[in-house]
Amino acid sequence: MSYNKTANITAETINPRVKMFNYEPCGEIARHAERLQEELNKNPGSRPFQEIIYCNLGNPQALGQRPITFFREVLSLCDNPALLHRDEAHLLFSQCAMKRARKIIEAMPGRDSGPYTPSQGIKSLRESVADGIAGRDGYPSRPQDIFLTDGASSAINLTMQILIRSEEDAFLCPLPEYPLYSGSILLHGGTMVPYNLSEDGDWGLEIFEVKRCLEEARISGLTVRAMVVINPGNPTGQVLSVTNQEEIVEFCRKEGLVILADEVYQDNVYVEDKKFNSFKKVARSLGYNEDDISIVSYHSVSMGYYGECGRRGGYMEICGFGEDVMGEICKVASLTLCPNIGGQILTSLVMDTPKIGDDCFEKFLAEKESIHSSLVKRAKTLEKAFSSLEGVTCNRIEGAIYLFPKIHLPAAAIKAAKTEGVSPDIFYACRLLNDAGIAVVPGSGFHQVSGRNRAAGTYHIRCTILPGEDKIKTMISRLRAFHESFMNEFRDRN
Amino acid sequence: MSYNKTANITAETINPRVKMFNYEPCGEIARHAERLQEELNKNPGSRPFQEIIYCNLGNPQALGQRPITFFREVLSLCDNPALLHRDEAHLLFSQCAMKRARKIIEAMPGRDSGPYTPSQGIKSLRESVADGIAGRDGYPSRPQDIFLTDGASSAINLTMQILIRSEEDAFLCPLPEYPLYSGSILLHGGTMVPYNLSEDGDWGLEIFEVKRCLEEARISGLTVRAMVVINPGNPTGQVLSVTNQEEIVEFCRKEGLVILADEVYQDNVYVEDKKFNSFKKVARSLGYNEDDISIVSYHSVSMGYYGECGRRGGYMEICGFGEDVMGEICKVASLTLCPNIGGQILTSLVMDTPKIGDDCFEKFLAEKESIHSSLVKRAKTLEKAFSSLEGVTCNRIEGAIYLFPKIHLPAAAIKAAKTEGVSPDIFYACRLLNDAGIAVVPGSGFHQVSGRNRAAGTYHIRCTILPGEDKIKTMISRLRAFHESFMNEFRDRN
Numbered sequence: 001m002s003y004n005k006t007a008n009i010t011a012e013t014i015n016p017r018v019k020m021f022n023y024e025p026c027g028e029i030a031r032h033a034e035r036l037q038e039e040l041n042k043n044p045g046s047r048p049f050q051e052i053i054y055c056n057l058g059n060p061q062a063l064g065q066r067p068i069t070f071f072r073e074v075l076s077l078c079d080n081p082a083l084l085h086r087d088e089a090h091l092l093f094s095q096c097a098m099k100r101a102r103k104i105i106e107a108m109p110g111r112d113s114g115p116y117t118p119s120q121g122i123k124s125l126r127e128s129v130a131d132g133i134a135g136r137d138g139y140p141s142r143p144q145d146i147f148l149t150d151g152a153s154s155a156i157n158l159t160m161q162i163l164i165r166s167e168e169d170a171f172l173c174p175l176p177e178y179p180l181y182s183g184s185i186l187l188h189g190g191t192m193v194p195y196n197l198s199e200d201g202d203w204g205l206e207i208f209e210v211k212r213c214l215e216e217a218r219i220s221g222l223t224v225r226a227m228v229v230i231n232p233g234n235p236t237g238q239v240l241s242v243t244n245q246e247e248i249v250e251f252c253r254k255e256g257l258v259i260l261a262d263e264v265y266q267d268n269v270y271v272e273d274k275k276f277n278s279f280k281k282v283a284r285s286l287g288y289n290e291d292d293i294s295i296v297s298y299h300s301v302s303m304g305y306y307g308e309c310g311r312r313g314g315y316m317e318i319c320g321f322g323e324d325v326m327g328e329i330c331k332v333a334s335l336t337l338c339p340n341i342g343g344q345i346l347t348s349l350v351m352d353t354p355k356i357g358d359d360c361f362e363k364f365l366a367e368k369e370s371i372h373s374s375l376v377k378r379a380k381t382l383e384k385a386f387s388s389l390e391g392v393t394c395n396r397i398e399g400a401i402y403l404f405p406k407i408h409l410p411a412a413a414i415k416a417a418k419t420e421g422v423s424p425d426i427f428y429a430c431r432l433l434n435d436a437g438i439a440v441v442p443g444s445g446f447h448q449v450s451g452r453n454r455a456a457g458t459y460h461i462r463c464t465i466l467p468g469e470d471k472i473k474t475m476i477s478r479l480r481a482f483h484e485s486f487m488n489e490f491r492d493r494n
Numbered sequence: 495m496s497y498n499k500t501a502n503i504t505a506e507t508i509n510p511r512v513k514m515f516n517y518e519p520c521g522e523i524a525r526h527a528e529r530l531q532e533e534l535n536k537n538p539g540s541r542p543f544q545e546i547i548y549c550n551l552g553n554p555q556a557l558g559q560r561p562i563t564f565f566r567e568v569l570s571l572c573d574n575p576a577l578l579h580r581d582e583a584h585l586l587f588s589q590c591a592m593k594r595a596r597k598i599i600e601a602m603p604g605r606d607s608g609p610y611t612p613s614q615g616i617k618s619l620r621e622s623v624a625d626g627i628a629g630r631d632g633y634p635s636r637p638q639d640i641f642l643t644d645g646a647s648s649a650i651n652l653t654m655q656i657l658i659r660s661e662e663d664a665f666l667c668p669l670p671e672y673p674l675y676s677g678s679i680l681l682h683g684g685t686m687v688p689y690n691l692s693e694d695g696d697w698g699l700e701i702f703e704v705k706r707c708l709e710e711a712r713i714s715g716l717t718v719r720a721m722v723v724i725n726p727g728n729p730t731g732q733v734l735s736v737t738n739q740e741e742i743v744e745f746c747r748k749e750g751l752v753i754l755a756d757e758v759y760q761d762n763v764y765v766e767d768k769k770f771n772s773f774k775k776v777a778r779s780l781g782y783n784e785d786d787i788s789i790v791s792y793h794s795v796s797m798g799y800y801g802e803c804g805r806r807g808g809y810m811e812i813c814g815f816g817e818d819v820m821g822e823i824c825k826v827a828s829l830t831l832c833p834n835i836g837g838q839i840l841t842s843l844v845m846d847t848p849k850i851g852d853d854c855f856e857k858f859l860a861e862k863e864s865i866h867s868s869l870v871k872r873a874k875t876l877e878k879a880f881s882s883l884e885g886v887t888c889n890r891i892e893g894a895i896y897l898f899p900k901i902h903l904p905a906a907a908i909k910a911a912k913t914e915g916v917s918p919d920i921f922y923a924c925r926l927l928n929d930a931g932i933a934v935v936p937g938s939g940f941h942q943v944s945g946r947n948r949a950a951g952t953y954h955i956r957c958t959i960l961p962g963e964d965k966i967k968t969m970i971s972r973l974r975a976f977h978e979s980f981m982n983e984f985r986d987r988n
Contacts, residue, residue, distance in 0.1 A: 009752060009788055011818035014656050018822050023829065061608035072574040079836075080570035082563070088585040092577060114555035116796075116803040150644055150806070153830045161681070162508050183829050187655070258503060294503055302610075309610040312644070312834035324505035328512050335517065335677050336647045340806035340834040342573075 021183040022445070029429055030056055033439040049437035053475045055463040056439040058234075058401050060307030064468040065371060068306060070097055070364045071349050077101035078113045078345055096360040104345055113341050119334040121148025121315070122341075125348040129315050132351025133297075137281035144326070147316050147333065148344045151309075152264050152300040155316040157184050159260065159296060162329055163225050164190035170222040172213060172257070174205070176404065176446035176460070178234045193217040193224060194447065199406065199458070202395050203238035205229070207247045214255060226258035227251075229279065232265040232399025235446050235462040239274040239398040245282040249293060253283075258294040258320075265400040267304030270376045274398050280319060294320030301346045303401065305371040313343030313350075375401070378465040378472050385476045386463070389483045403463045404443070413490035425459040428486070432461075436482035438475055515677040516939075523923055524550055527933040543931035547969045549957040550933040552728075552895050554801030558962040559865060562800060564591055564858045565843050569805075571595035572607045572839055590854040598839055607835045613828040615642025615809075616835075619842040623809050626845025627791075631775035638820070641810050641827065642838045645803075646758050646794040649810040651678050653754065653790060656823055657719050658684035664716040666707060666751070668699070670898065670940035670954070672728045687711040687718060688941065693900065693952070696889050697730035699723070701741045708749060720752035721745075723773065726759040726893025729940050729956040733768040733892040739776040743787065747777075752788040752814075759894040761798030764870045768892050774813060788814030795840045797895065799865040807837030807844075869895070872959040872966050879970045880957075883977045897957045898937070907984035919953040922980070926955075930976035932969055 011019060037052045044050060054063060061067060074097045076083075083089045084102055107124035109115050120126070126143040133141035149155040163169065170191040173181045177194065185192045195213040197203045210227065217224050229248060231240045240248075252259050261279040269276050280295050300314030318326065333339075354364045379397045386394040386405040394405035409417075409424050417427035425442040432438050443460025467475060505513060531546045538544060548557060555561060568591045570577075577583045578596055601618035603609050614620070620637035627635035643649040657663065661683060667675045669688040679686045689707040691697045704721065711718050723742060725734045734742075746753050755773040763770050774789050794808030812820065827833075848858045873891045880888040880899040888899035903911075903918050911921035919936040926932050937954030961969060 008750075008816070009657070009814070009819055010816035011822055013659075014819060014822060015659050018656060018826055021825075023825055057610070059603075059610045061606055062604040062610065064604070067606065067608050069576070072576070076570045076574035076577070079573055080566040082566070083570070083586060086586060088582060091582040092580060092586065109553075110556040110558070112555055112561065114561050114802050114804055116551070116553045116556065150834060151831060157829060162512060163503070165507075165509050180829060187826070187829065256502075308608050310608055310832060310835040312830075312832070320503070322502070322504040325503055325508060328505055328508060331515075331517055332512055332681065335651060335674060335681065336806075337645060338804060338806070340644060340837055341804040342836040343834055 017187050017189065021179075021186040023179050023183050027441070027445060029426075029433060029439060029441060032430070033433055036433065036437070047437065048435075049478065052433070052437045052439055053467050053471055053478070054439050055467060055475065056441045058303065058464055058466065059309055060303070060401070060466050061309065063466045063471075065307045065466065066367070067308065068364065068367050070094065070354055070360050071306065071308065071346060073097035074101050074104070074349055075342055075345060078104055079342070081105045081112055094360040094363075096354055096358040100349070104348070113345070117338045117341060117344065119330050119338050121146070121339055121344050125344050126315075128348040128352040130317075133278075133280075133317060137278055137284070139281060139284040141317060145317050145319055147318065147329065148339045148347055149314045149316060149333075150312040150339045150343055151302060152262065152298040152314040152316075153180055154312070154339075155298050155314055156180060156260075156262070157188075158329065158332060159316070160184045160188040160190065161332060162325070163258075164188045167191055168221065168223050170217050170224045171260070172210060172217075172224060172227040174228065174230060174233070174236075176235055176443060178230060178262070179445060179447070181228055182447065191222055193222065197233070197236055197238070199395065202398075203233055203236035203404070205240065205244055205248065207251050210248075210251065214257075224255075224257060226260050228260045228262065230262040230265075231279075232268055232276065234262075234265065234400050235402045235404045235441075235443075237395070237397040237400045237402050237404060239269055239271070239276065241274065242277055242282060245277060245279060246286060249279065249283045249286060249288065253288060253293040258296065259283075261295060261297045263297050264300045264303050264314075266299065267306075267372075268375065268401055269399040270379045271396070271398045276399070280317070290320035292320075294318075299347075301343065301350050304350070305368045305375075306346075306350050307371075308346055311343050311346050312340055313345075313347040315347055315351075374469060375465060378467075378469060379403075381472055381476070382463065382465055385479065389480070390487050392483070397465070401464050401466055403465065404446075404460050405463070407459045407461065409459050410487065410490040410492045412492065413486070416490065425461060428459065429461055431486060432479070432482055435485075436478040438478060438482070511681050511683065515673075515680040517673050517677050521935070521939060523920075523927060523933060523935060526924070527927055530927065530931070541931065542929075543972065546927070546931045546933055547961055547965055547972070548933050549961060549969065550935045552797065552958055552960065553803055554797070554895070554960050555803065557960040557965075559801045559960065560861070561802065562858065562861050564588065564848055564854050565800065565802065565840060567591035568595050568598070568843055569836055569839060572598055573836070575599045575606055588854040588857075590848055590852040594843070598842070607839070611832045611835060611838065613824050613832050615640065615833055615838050619838050620809075622842040622846040624811075627772075627774075627811060631772055631778070633775060633778040635774075635811060639811050639813055641812065641823065642833045642841055643808045643810060643827075644806040644833045644837055645796060646756065646792040646808040646810075647674055648806070648833075649792050649808055650674060650754075650756070651682075652823065652826060653810070654678045654682040654684065655826060656819070657752075658682045661685055662715060662717050664711050664718045665754070666704060666711075666718060666721040668722065668724060668727070668730075670729055670937060672724055672756070673939060673941070675722055676941065685716055687716065691727070691730055691732070693889065696892075697727055697732035697898070699734065699738055699742065701745050704742075704745065708751075718749075718751060720754050722754045722756065724756040724759075725773075726762055726770065728756075728759065728894050729896045729898045729935070729937075731889070731891040731894045731896050731898060733763055733765070733770065735768065736771055736776060739771060739773060740780060743773065743777045743780060743782065747782060747787040752790065753777075755789060755791045757791050758794045758797050758808075760793065761800075761866075762869065762895055763893040764873045765890070765892045770893070774811070784814035788812075793841075793845075795837065795844050798844070799862045799869075800840075800844050801865075802840055805837050805840050806834060807839075807841040809841055809845075868963060869959060872961075872963060873897075875966055875970070876957065876959055879973065883974070884981050886977070891959070895958050895960055897959065898940075898954050899957070901953050901955065903953050904981065904984040904986045906986065907980070910984065917953075919955060922953065923955055925980060926973070926976055929979070930972040932972060932976070
């Protein structure tokens with residue numbers, strides 16, 4: 001070791017909180033799937049399949065979902081506003097995209113899409129978002145309550161950075177959970193208090209369970225600051241009923257908890273008997289305003305029929321925090337100067353789409369409905385396929401883009417997993433990948449298996465509905481064959 | 495107060511570290527300038543000037559700098575890859591932009607610019623960046639050492655999040671400083687150890703001064719992990735000599751400090767006798783490799799002749815951290831999923847520009863040189879103007895986009911400031927804004943005035959060279975008149 005190595009930067013000498021959290025999208029299965037695909041590219045005959053079918057990541061456009069033409073045309077024009085003054089541009093862009101791009105550019109600092117914007121986002125774009133929210137909910141929304149962000153994850157991280165003072169500050173989070181929450185809470189020095197969703201109740205949320213967790217947390221000395229709700233649910237795919245949401249609002253109001261409402265799947269609802277309602281709308285309809293209850297709503301351009309994940313656009317609407325706090329949030333946001341302009345523009349488009357009468361309306365609607373109806377079809381098909389497998393139960397997928405089936409693994413499989421030193425759900429998911437070329441995320445990545453958890457001993461996988469319809473067909477036939485052979489290998493024989 | 499307000503979110507109940515730091519771009523002068531401009535728009539005759547001249551923010555395109563056509567064409571095409579298959583596109587885009595966009599899109603996951611990318615950034619784009627660095631330095635660079643980021647600030651925040659374990663972890667930072675560093679270090683729970691740049695030595699860095707600060711810090715129990723160097727300097731505009739850089743490398747190697755090299759102004763050098771050298775190049779030329787010294791270099795698309803601030807693109811090249819740390823950085827980066835794709839693309843373009851023979855090369859070069867030569871002209875003009883003012887000394891501006899003149903304020907002005915309860919530099923900057931409509935940042939925003947500081951009692955303003963040449967002319971004549979009248983009002987009479 002040379003002298004300078006006294007300050008060597010290794011995993012032993014960095015922020016210990018960084019090492020504490022796990023984040024499954026970066027996980028072993030994803031890396032193994034990549035290696036496997038590379039191996040297949042080199043030796044095409046080495047496995048009984050030619051390509052991995054990726055059902056692990058919620059990344060629609062990587063799996064064939066096409067972008068909405070209107071969105072991309074506006075982005076393209078805003079990147080290169082010189083096009084707006086060229087006659088030939090009419091050959092390549094719709095009137096309606098040119099009109100919108102012109103409107104956006106004219107309201108920008110410097111009349112171009114290059115400068116830093118205010119840290120909270122460009123005012124005119126925040127106005128579009130606020131109008132979109134008001135139109136969706138039927139209740140007013142104010143641009144000064146909107147922060148445009150680089151996707152919802154940045155907004156969630158920023159919230160944790162603002163709210164967490166010490167390890168005693170705690171957050172109620174659903175289990176199975178989206179691991180961004182546990183990761184972000186840990187990294188920022190707080191404590192996650194998990195509450196269980198009810199698998200037997202279609203992954204609904206039982207308020208007595210949340211209350212039990214809150215009380216336990218308070219007894220152990222924690223200050224519970226907020227309750228995280230993901231609706232529609234990730235990884236569980238449920239859409240909360242209005243009654244259920246009303247209970248949550250009443251509960252949080254009474255207990256003095258902020259509602260952190262992850263509403264990024266608001267345009268992914270697949271059932272006739274349920275629709276998306278924002279928590280703000282539910283609170284307002286109960287007569288509560290921002291003095292009664294604080295709500296932060298997160299949305300992004302990554303999901304829904306838009307699926308523009310890599311664009312990193314999103315917003316949070318903050319209702320009920322003090323004026324002074326809004327200034328402090330702006331200050332922390334300014335440490336990264338401003339959200340990226342492309343993401344800001346796209347967020348405004350998602351919240352303010354073409355209207356009847358616009359020349360691109362028909363095309364926009366057709367593209368949107370085609371994506372949506374295909375997602376509905378894939379959701380139903382996969383739900384049926386999983387439910388038909390031996391020992392698998394699968395709740396109805398009402399929204400979001402995931403199924404989270406429970407796999408009743410035979411004792412011999414659990415034993416084999418133990419021998420290999422891995423959790424049984426990981427064992428199943430690895431076999432599924434190696435033998436059938438299907439990548440899914442093991443349920444334990446969502447902390448479904450936990451000592452505190454009444455669901456301990458149950459095993460799940462998370463499977464997206466995102467591969468194209470043809471690939472879903474292939475995937476199902478591979479899954480059936482694999483599962484049958486897996487069960488034949490390990491089936492309980494008593 | 496209703497019951498829920500027990501958990502009210504106010505500035506009193508948020509993360510106290512958030513309240514601890516100041517960040518001048520969000521500061522009072524900037525807000526006051528905005529209010530003043532609004533007032534002028536309403537009552538055009540209310541002041542002796544019609545518009546504010548903004549010399550406070552480093553936001554080139556907000557002040558008229560035009561974007562490089564090639565960059566914007568490629569971005570525009572990547573946003574809407576359908577254009578690449580349209581004959582009419584040749585009417586609107588150069589061959590060379592179409593070729594580059596095609597190459598970028600073909601190497602992307604899903605062959606479109608929509609999906610999440612790896613958290614570290616798209617591999618092919620990281621390869622372009624690494625090639626660009628290798629070409630610039632004459633020493634190899636590896637794509638696995640590059641993290642594409644949402645601008646340099648995100649990268650700096652990420653570094654602090656990784657390196658800081660407790661308040662005892664400290665960072666040597668230059669004074670006057672760019673307040674992102676103090677803000678980020680405070681927010682992430684570490685300690686800043688300031689070292690003074692030498693105003694009398696053209697804002698150069700004296701290694702004995704840094705050593706003094708290091709020793710003091712160590713005696714007080716701090717673990718100094720890294721030394722921040724901003725070259726070319728913000729707010730001081732110096733370009734370090736190679737000899738000075740060699741001293742820094744030897745010092746950090748010997749003392750086991752990581753060099754955090756903020757090199758975002760590498761394309762802003764205005765003098766013939768100096769050029770930009772990266773710290774990595776200097777270290778390699780001394781024969782040191784990544785086992786001898788760890789260096790993180792930050793760059794972005796925001797400055798230089800590109801000036802694409804709002805695009806939020808950048809990279810950090812990390813040399814000398816352990817493999818395991820790179821994985822942990824990737825994990826933290828994955829909490830915000832990935833850097834925005836537009837920023838990633840633009841970063842690759844900035845590091846891999848059109849070459850001789852490309853159909854757009856002449857135009858690219860002309861645009862680049864026109865911006866650069868105008869910046870040189872404005873730098874010289876402003877330097878001369880400030881130096882000619884009574885009681886003002888102004889170091890040579892060698893690089894970056896700022897002048898940081900010292901204003902020798904008369905005792906009566908200092909007294910008047912005291913009466914108003916503000917720092918004398920703020921007093922001067924406010925008067926300059928109110929009386930002459932010129933917005934600058936008071937030096938105390940860069941912590942130049944500090945008890946520990948041997949420069950205590952000196953007063954500065956930071957003034958950018960970014961307004962267009964015509965506006966600079968207006969600005970100088972307003973500045974001269976203001977300064978004369980200010981001095982007449984307060985001049986020492988003894």
